[in-house]
Amino acid sequence: MEIKRENLIATLGGEEAVARMDSEAKADALEDFLSTELDKILLSKDPFPTVAEVEQKIPTRHYRMGVGNLFVAQAPGAKVKTLAPMPDKPTLYDFFEKRFAPANHVLQSAALAMKNGMPEEIILACLLHDTAQALMKADHGYWAAQMYTPYVPEKTAFAIKYHQALRFFPDPAFDYEYPDLYRRLFGEDYVPLPHIRADYEMLRKHPWYDAPRLVTVNDYYSFDPNAKISIDPFREIIGRHFKQPKEGLGNDNSPVAHMWRTIARPDMAL
Numbered sequence: 344m345e346i347k348r349e350n351l352i353a354t355l356g357g358e359e360a361v362a363r364m365d366s367e368a369k370a371d372a373l374e375d376f377l378s379t380e381l382d383k384i385l386l387s388k389d390p391f392p393t394v395a396e397v398e399q400k401i402p403t404r405h406y407r408m409g410v411g412n413l414f415v416a417q418a419p420g421a422k423v424k425t426l427a428p429m430p431d432k433p434t435l436y437d438f439f440e441k442r443f444a445p446a447n448h449v450l451q452s453a454a455l456a457m458k459n460g461m462p463e464e465i466i467l468a469c470l471l472h473d474t475a476q477a478l479m480k481a482d483h484g485y486w487a488a489q490m491y492t493p494y495v496p497e498k499t500a501f502a503i504k505y506h507q508a509l510r511f512f513p514d515p516a517f518d519y520e521y522p523d524l525y526r527r528l529f530g531e532d533y534v535p536l537p538h539i540r541a542d543y544e545m546l547r548k549h550p551w552y553d554a555p556r557l558v559t560v561n562d563y564y565s566f567d568p569n570a571k572i573s574i575d576p577f578r579e580i581i582g583r584h585f586k587q588p589k590e591g592l593g594n595d596n597s598p599v600a601h602m603w604r605t606i607a608r609p610d611m612a613l
């Protein structure tokens with residue numbers, strides 16, 4: 344994965360447009376291009392850090408790595424943006440468009456799952472599996488499963504919840520290797536936490552092991568600034584399997600409605 348200069352220039356409107364930009368505008372544009380901390384980490388060519396080196400970086404940041412993407416502008420000096428208002432009765436599509444966007448990672452994962460002929464419950468799990476990172480990145484699989492449990496098939500919620508644990512454990516039977524991204528994020532000598540290990544041991548004997556494993560297999564990282572991935576190919580699957588509350592997500596008084604409200608209005612002070 345690499346950034347091509349011509350791709351960056353093209354997304355900014357061409358050489359002439361770039362020539363007219365001052366350095367602050369260029370820095371903002373680059374920040375938008377590398378829209379998340381994750382993208383920057385993925386592009387790194389540095390050797391993998393140790394766990395101790397990862398910890399040493401904590402007091403160098405003005406935010407914590409586990410914070411939800413909606414809640415912090417991660418580049419030093421960057422500002423968060425005013426969010427588009429949500430409609431009165433927000434649907435899953437409104438959240439994708441106005442709060443999860445660009446959501447390229449999950450859309451690409453779902454597209455890969457569809458191409459690979461996965462069952463619809465798994466394609467839906469791939470589509471939703473990391474969307475809770477808008478709210479919270481730490482333990483994101485567990486947050487996401489909770490957020491979606493009232494609205495999706497049980498197996499989809501199971502797959503979303505446990506993809507996070509299975510990401511730490513290779514499985515040659517599925518051609519799944521431990522990701523380099525995790526060596527970079529957690530340190531090359533990182534040992535998964537006890538709850539992750541315990542869930543892995545539980546999953547190995549579980550009849551639904553394949554469900555979260557297939558999410559990890561289709562968990563797809565790519566950085567293509569020209570890729571325009573739409574949610575349209577998944578509308579039928581969403582229509583068949585996602586129980587959209589008629590009052591709108593966040594307004595249905597479900598046990599997780601507050602999670603959706605928090606994503607809808609992350610600028611509320613309290």
Ligand SMILES: [Fe+2]
Nearest residue numbers: 472473506507
């Ligand atoms: Fe994930």
Ligand SMILES: [Fe+2]
Nearest residue numbers: 472473562563
């Ligand atoms: Fe993912």
